[in-house]
Amino acid sequence: MSADISVIGLGLMGAALAGALLDAGHRVTVWNRSADKAEPLVAKGATRAATVAEAVAASPLVIVCVLDYPAVYEVLADVPLEGRVVANLTTGRPVEAREAADWVTGRGGDYLDGGIMAVPQMIGRPGALVLYSGSRQAYDRFEAAFGALAGARYVGDDPGMAPLLDLAMLTGMYGQIAGFLEAVALVESAGYPLSEFTSTLLVPWLNAMAAGQPEWVQSIESGDYTTLVSNLEVNRAGLETLVRTFREQRVKPDLLLPMKTIIDQRTARGHATEGLPSLIEELR
Numbered sequence: 001m002s003a004d005i006s007v008i009g010l011g012l013m014g015a016a017l018a019g020a021l022l023d024a025g026h027r028v029t030v031w032n033r034s035a036d037k038a039e040p041l042v043a044k045g046a047t048r049a050a051t052v053a054e055a056v057a058a059s060p061l062v063i064v065c066v067l068d069y070p071a072v073y074e075v076l077a078d079v080p081l082e083g084r085v086v087a088n089l090t091t092g093r094p095v096e097a098r099e100a101a102d103w104v105t106g107r108g109g110d111y112l113d114g115g116i117m118a119v120p121q122m123i124g125r126p127g128a129l130v131l132y133s134g135s136r137q138a139y140d141r142f143e144a145a146f147g148a149l150a151g152a153r154y155v156g157d158d159p160g161m162a163p164l165l166d167l168a169m170l171t172g173m174y175g176q177i178a179g180f181l182e183a184v185a186l187v188e189s190a191g192y193p194l195s196e197f198t199s200t201l202l203v204p205w206l207n208a209m210a211a212g213q214p215e216w217v218q219s220i221e222s223g224d225y226t227t228l229v230s231n232l233e234v235n236r237a238g239l240e241t242l243v244r245t246f247r248e249q250r251v252k253p254d255l256l257l258p259m260k261t262i263i264d265q266r267t268a269r270g271h272a273t274e275g276l277p278s279l280i281e282e283l284r
């Protein structure tokens, strides 16, 4: 069923969101601070609003996707929000999301925060995901429309949950990127073909290791760090070998060093026989 939806903010991501909604047959009203960015969308059938207030008035669902939260307030200041659902897909901190929810509901609107797990080119295609948190009623009302943007997942009524999970997923990604870059630098130092190493060795290995991580969660949740896999002493010695090898190959191990520090710390505290999931105790 097609819906009236306004999209505020037509940067790379906002334009992709509006385009996917148009492709899905929704009636889309758009507004952007620099008005020229609306033109390609108007050519595809969107209605251009002359002001933000006009865009907000045009649709019960208002999707906002601008640079940051200060820009959200700048855009929506003085605009009546009664009866509107504001779905804020701007990236931010959980605290900012909770403040924005209070601000919008205090003005008579309903609030959803969103974390976009995709680049603009993925929007409207399989593989894209958007996490939503905040008003369940608002999510249920517009779930079908959200489905036109990406796979949609509601993660709870705390508005801060979607941004927190978004940032947690990015954390996992940065950890993986750090490991990838160090591994490739080491292999490069030995002259082995990088593409062969990456495609046939590293990626299958990382996938196999990631598949075991749901089991780590059981250990973390129970606090039982007994292991039959490999204990911290073995991993401490392994990291020592790794770091020495990096130095011998004249490659900087800088992205690995924090991992070594934390393993050294945990074993020094007398936990050498525990498994790797026990490192979480050092982060709490």
Ligand code: NDP
Binding pocket: 009, 010, 011, 012, 013, 014, 032, 033, 034, 037, 065, 066, 067, 068, 070, 071, 074, 075, 089, 090, 091, 092, 116, 117, 118, 119, 120
């Ligand atoms: P762009 O830089 O392409 O666009 C930024 C948008 O914010 C533009 O519409 C810009 O308007 C607007 N804006 C900035 N400051 C203000 C302001 N003070 N008042 C009004 N409008 C303002 O960024 P993206 O579209 O890539 O990103 C938008 C949001 O989406 C960000 O929060 C980003 O983190 C998030 N996101 C982006 C992803 C990506 O891969 N691009 C992935 C996941 C999330 P103007 O055109 O007038 O400058």
